[in-house]
Amino acid sequence: MSYNMVIAGAGGIAQAVGLLLSEWSNVPIRIFIGNRRLEKAEMVAKWIGEGTTDPLVAQAFCLSDRGLTKEMEEIFEQGDVLLDCLPGSLAPKMAGYAKKYGLHYVNLTEYVAETNEIMALAKNAETGFVLQSGLAPGYIDILAHYLYQEFCRKYHVDKVDKLQFKVGALTDHAVAPHYYGFTWSPVGVATEYMKDAEAVRDFKKVPLKSLSERARIIIDGRTYEEDLTSGGAADLPDALAGKVRHLDYKTLRYPGHYAWVQQQIEGLANGDKAIGTLQEKMETEIPHMEQDQIVLYAAVEGKDSHDVLRRSEVSKLIRPQKVGKHRLRAIQATTAAPMVQAAFMLLESDRKGVVLQSQIDPKPFLNGSFIAAVYGEIP
Structure with missing residues (x-):
């Protein structure tokens, strides 16, 4: 079993998500890093590769803000999960891509209006959509x-x-x-x-x-x-x-x-x-x-x-x-860990449609391997 993980964004949280996936996943994974500036995505992909104990090559791609490209379509078709680390205003657009191409979707934003828009969009989706999955909310x-x-x-x-x-x-x-x-x-x-x-x-x-x-x-x-x-x-x-x-x-x-x-x-x-x-x-x-x-x-x-x-x-x-091989700031690790844990929760279950924080079984999630490594376990 292996998973293709598509990360949207190339900021500090996207870096941390990629590093945690590369270093702590217990199954083989392939990482795609997308950003509207290809050179920034390439820098993050290189940073992740340099930081892993075992060599891993993350593939960078241009996440165009002008609409779908052939490269985006090919990557979305391969993907299992879209981890949205972009600004909250772009969340509905990314969620739309996830639904169209049959990916699970996880985001971080605390924006209420955008969250409501995604809830309507993903109501009858065949894949799972975990919203507000970082530190707070999350x-x-x-x-x-x-x-x-x-x-x-x-x-x-x-x-x-x-x-x-x-x-x-x-x-x-x-x-x-x-x-x-x-x-x-x-x-x-x-x-x-x-x-x-x-x-x-x-x-x-x-x-x-x-x-x-x-x-x-x-x-x-x-x-x-x-x-x-x-x-x-x-x-x-x-x-x-x-x-x-x-x-x-x-x-x-x-x-x-x-x-x-x-x-x-x-x-x-x-x-x-x-x-x-x-x-x-x-x-x-x-x-x-x-x-x-x-x-x-x-x-x-x-x-x-x-x-x-x-x-x-x-x-x-x-x-x-x-x-x-890298040092993550506290905000990076505490935000990325719940996001990655949510992605694996979707991959390892049959959850479909929107999954909100109150709908997650708390104890197994809080004691999940990615979260426990950052926050410690809950007794």
């Missing part, structure tokens, strides 16, 4: 859902008071006035700050304005600020409405960052133009940094069958790690 939602299920099983209840889950992609150090450094896409950061979040309040799904519920939290003895941001809750507000009184996803930052962001967005209207303006303002003052860490936290709280208030928590701090 791993953190499956972890939160697992905690909810385990809490209900252990304490013999079917409803809980709170389900809270949070992630921060942070630098090791932070300086005034912004207390931040870019470790991933600036447009992604600006988008999650400006678009509305989805949450559950009093058992009902509701939209909430991002950056509207700031608070401090101590995780493993270290103080952070948390606030609502868009996209990270995935489909849990739909899946758990009526079962959880209070559910939300929040992004973790160092104290002081959100106050600075609030100053930057004063006077900006909502919309894509405002997102671009905020991105420009942030990139003027905030540096891009290589040294990073991922902080994540999830908790469930409620009363057990004897009316005793209980709380279960999980926290993790993940740092850069070496894979093969």
